[in-house]
Amino acid sequence: MFQAPYGAHDxxxxxxxxxxxxxxxxxxxxxxxxxxxxxxxxxxxAGLFVRTVGADTDIVEKEMxxxxxxxxxxxxxxxxxxxxxxRAYIEHGMAYRQQPVKLFYQAPIFRYERPQAGRYRQHHQFxxxxxxxxxAVLDAELIDMAWRFFGSLGLKNLTLxxxxxxxxxxxxxxxxxxxxxxxxxKDGLCGDCKIRLEKNILxxxxxxxxxxxxxxxGAPHSVEYLxxxxxxHFEMLKSHLLTLQLPYEINFGMVRGLDYYSKTVFEIQPExxxxxxxxxxxxxxxxxxxxxxxxxTPAVGFATGIERIILNLKKQKVTIPEAxxxxxxxxxxxxxxxxxxxxxxxxLRMNGVATLMTYTPRSLxxxxxxxxxxxxxxxxxxxxxxxxxxxxxxxxxxxxxxxxVALDKLTEFLQQNN
Numbered sequence: 001m002f003q004a005p006y007g008a009h010d011x012x013x014x015x016x017x018x019x020x021x022x023x024x025x026x027x028x029x030x031x032x033x034x035x036x037x038x039x040x041x042x043x044x045x046a047g048l049f050v051r052t053v054g055a056d057t058d059i060v061e062k063e064m065x066x067x068x069x070x071x072x073x074x075x076x077x078x079x080x081x082x083x084x085x086x087r088a089y090i091e092h093g094m095a096y097r098q099q100p101v102k103l104f105y106q107a108p109i110f111r112y113e114r115p116q117a118g119r120y121r122q123h124h125q126f127x128x129x130x131x132x133x134x135x136a137v138l139d140a141e142l143i144d145m146a147w148r149f150f151g152s153l154g155l156k157n158l159t160l161x162x163x164x165x166x167x168x169x170x171x172x173x174x175x176x177x178x179x180x181x182x183x184x185x186k187d188g189l190c191g192d193c194k195i196r197l198e199k200n201i202l203x204x205x206x207x208x209x210x211x212x213x214x215x216x217x218g219a220p221h222s223v224e225y226l227x228x229x230x231x232x233h234f235e236m237l238k239s240h241l242l243t244l245q246l247p248y249e250i251n252f253g254m255v256r257g258l259d260y261y262s263k264t265v266f267e268i269q270p271e272x273x274x275x276x277x278x279x280x281x282x283x284x285x286x287x288x289x290x291x292x293x294x295x296x297t298p299a300v301g302f303a304t305g306i307e308r309i310i311l312n313l314k315k316q317k318v319t320i321p322e323a324x325x326x327x328x329x330x331x332x333x334x335x336x337x338x339x340x341x342x343x344x345x346x347x348l349r350m351n352g353v354a355t356l357m358t359y360t361p362r363s364l365x366x367x368x369x370x371x372x373x374x375x376x377x378x379x380x381x382x383x384x385x386x387x388x389x390x391x392x393x394x395x396x397x398x399x400x401x402x403x404x405v406a407l408d409k410l411t412e413f414l415q416q417n418n
Contacts, residue, residue, distance in 0.1 A: 007112075007121025018310045021320045025152060026106065026126050033145050035102040035128055040084035042108065046074040052083040052288055054259025057203065058192075063111040077110035080258065081127045082285065082301055083292075089131050090294040099132030100299075106306075118277065118308035127282075127303035134286060134298030136233050139264045140240030146268060146280045146302050147246055153309070154318040157271040158279075161251035162241070163222065164234040165202070167262045168287065170227035175201050177220045185215055205255045221252040233263055260285040264300065270312060279312060280304035327418055328378040329371030330357040331364060337382045344380065344392070344410065351411045372397055377418065380410060 004010055011019060030037065046066045053059050065077040078084060085103055088094075094101045106126040115121060128145065130138055143160070150158055166174060179201050182189070186197060189204075190212055196203040205216055226234065241248050248266075256265045265283035282302025289297035313320065328348065332341035341357050348355040356374055358367055364381065371379045381393040381402075392410055395402035405413050 007115040009120055017320055017323045018313060022306060022309060025149065029145060029149050030104045035104040038085060038088060038103045038105050040088055040105065043075045043077050044084055046076040048083050048087055049076050049079055051291060052260050053080065054200065057200065057259055059111065063113050065110045065112060078107065079111050080109060081105050081107055081125055081303055082129060085129045086288050086292055090289060090292055095295060095297065100130045100138065101132055102130050104128045118305060118311035120307060124306040125303045126306065127301060129299060129301035131299040132297055136236035137240050139237050139284060139300050140244060142300055142302060143241065143266055144244045144246060150268060153313065155312055155316060159269050159271050160246060160248045160266065161254055161269065162248050162266045163251050163254045164226060164230060164263050165222045165255055165261060165265055166226050166230045170225055170230055174222050174225035177225065181220055202255050205253050216253045219253065223252065230263055237264055256281060256283060260288045262286050277308060279308045325375035326354040326356045327376065328353060328355050328380055328414060329374065329376040330355060331367040331379050331381045333364060333383045336384065336387055340382050340387055344407065348411055353411060353414050378414065
């Protein structure tokens with residue numbers, strides 16, 4: 001017996017209403033804020049992610065699905081969405097479009113990590129990227145978009161966490177202070193953090209292991225080492241968030257898990273779980289386009305995991321619209337009735353009426369039971385008598401009332417009365 005790969009999952013019909021609900025909300029959000037959809041390949045040159053995500057990050061060192069294709073090239077299944085969007089921005093000359101270029105995507109993401117609630121080795125994200133403007137007001141607009149989105153879903157008890165991690169000009173002084181702090185606690189660090197202390201000091205603040213959390217809480221704050229430009233940017237961001245009436249908190253230990261971030265970083269988390277189940281996160285990445293060979297171009301974005309959103313919708317018992325049900329079930333008895341049922345079903349569907357029917361002989365009772373189980377409101381019953389007199393017996397399953405309807409009037413009747 002084959003099963004889905006460990007860490008992957010099937011999205012069954014009963015969960016599809018959640019996905020349809022979210023897809024609709026994402027499309028409406030994009031329209032509201034002026035974002036256009038982009039779809040990039042599911043795999044890219046491995047070097048794209050090594051260069052942008054960071055060679056010393058957990059994603060590159062432990063989690064990427066990388067393979068050699070038949071042409072000898074090293075390819076990687078997409079572990080995050082921003083790098084691909086930036087590659088497309090450069091490749092297709094989007095720098096010559098009106099700035100900022102606002103793009104959004106919905107895509108599967110692949111990371112070889114420990115599966116947990118709402119997070120799989122193949123999971124799905126939607127993300128928004130605004131490329132070509134460095135003003136803090138754009139950061140605030142993006143954060144506002146993420147926050148309003150979750151409100152529109154009906155999710156409650158969320159927290160908005162922000163921080164600034166500076167830029168290449170001011171960050172070295174902060175990293176030196178951070179190293180000085182952590183060196184004194186080296187023997188008590190987890191194995192991963194001992195490596196981070198040597199390779200990527202900022203990642204120490206991203207450790208989720210309980211033994212390291214007290215050290216994160218006591219670490220120096222990046223906002224205390226910002227240069228004038230970064231400090232002004234952060235103050236403007238906070239001012240704009242207040243104008244938008246967004247209830248933010250400053251989380252001095254938040255750095256996000258990707259090396260390309262600069263200045264603004266933010267996350268939205270369920271209040272009771274805090275950093276253990278972030279449902280949206282992002283920030284500014286002003287150096288990423290240049291790192292990939294383009295002109296220096298400021299940018300900001302965020303992404304969110306669809307499975308985690310659905311998990312929280314279910315936890316909070318948020319009611320979502322039900323999936324559309326077929327309007328009518330065509331029941332038939334006998335070979336002559338089958339031919340008529342096929343003809344009637346075809347005409348109904350051609351006129352936009354969702355229709356089901358059975359394909360093998362069943363008793364009327366069994367067909368009524370099947371119609372009810374499928375959520376049909378009406379059953380059009382066709383037998384020898386109906387064929388002889390040119391009508392169907394239309395039964396309303398919600399009231400059990402039935403009446404004859406002429407065959408040539410059935411489509412019009414259903415369209416007008418449902």
